[in-house]
Amino acid sequence: MLYIVSAPSGSGKTTLLKRVMDYFPDIKFSISYTTRPPRPGERDGKDYYFISPQRFQQMVKEKAFAEWAEVLGNRYGTPLDSIREIRSQGIDLMLDIDSQGARQIKERFNGGVFIFILPPSLEALKQRLKARGGDEQEVIEFRVSKARDEMKQAVWYNYAVINDNFEEAVEQLKSIIIAERCRWERVLKRRSLNLGGDLWQGSR
Numbered sequence: 001m002l003y004i005v006s007a008p009s010g011s012g013k014t015t016l017l018k019r020v021m022d023y024f025p026d027i028k029f030s031i032s033y034t035t036r037p038p039r040p041g042e043r044d045g046k047d048y049y050f051i052s053p054q055r056f057q058q059m060v061k062e063k064a065f066a067e068w069a070e071v072l073g074n075r076y077g078t079p080l081d082s083i084r085e086i087r088s089q090g091i092d093l094m095l096d097i098d099s100q101g102a103r104q105i106k107e108r109f110n111g112g113v114f115i116f117i118l119p120p121s122l123e124a125l126k127q128r129l130k131a132r133g134g135d136e137q138e139v140i141e142f143r144v145s146k147a148r149d150e151m152k153q154a155v156w157y158n159y160a161v162i163n164d165n166f167e168e169a170v171e172q173l174k175s176i177i178i179a180e181r182c183r184w185e186r187v188l189k190r191r192s193l194n195l196g197g198d199l200w201q202g203s204r
Contacts, residue, residue, distance in 0.1 A: 004102050004115065007163075008125060010129040010132065016173060017096060019170050030094060033075075033079065034048045034051070035074050056077065102114060113176070114158045114159070116157040118161065124164075161173055
């Protein structure tokens, strides 16, 4: 299964996903490539693969990305080979990408579960961006404007989680994953593989 999670910058998505991924150690996190420099505390190969713009462009030409997008002059891309390899092993994969990339994944792969993380309000988002520090006022205004546009895309996602109360948001995201794993067709597929197809023929 592919879980695709999107959110405006400043919505707390990264912290939320880290907590939820601790609860589901069997879900693998897809590490994206980016041309932006590492932020304090980020590590190459764990948070992102940090590469040059020239190398990124070469990978675009080689069609090495399942999706890619440009944000604030920096590029981000999800490696195609990684998705294919992990899915071939029957492992669930979590993608942390924006709505542009999510659209590309939706058009390219079947069966994705699309989840959008929303801030409680645009004003709350703006305050979070200011508190985070590191961005000029004009960059913050741009991110808020972009968030407004991104939130309009949330309507075609399967689920929406409002990250107002962090612990509640964690529980909601965990519940979505558990519910998707309990869908009849997925349970049937797992049981058929483990116990033999004939046992489950005509079960519904």
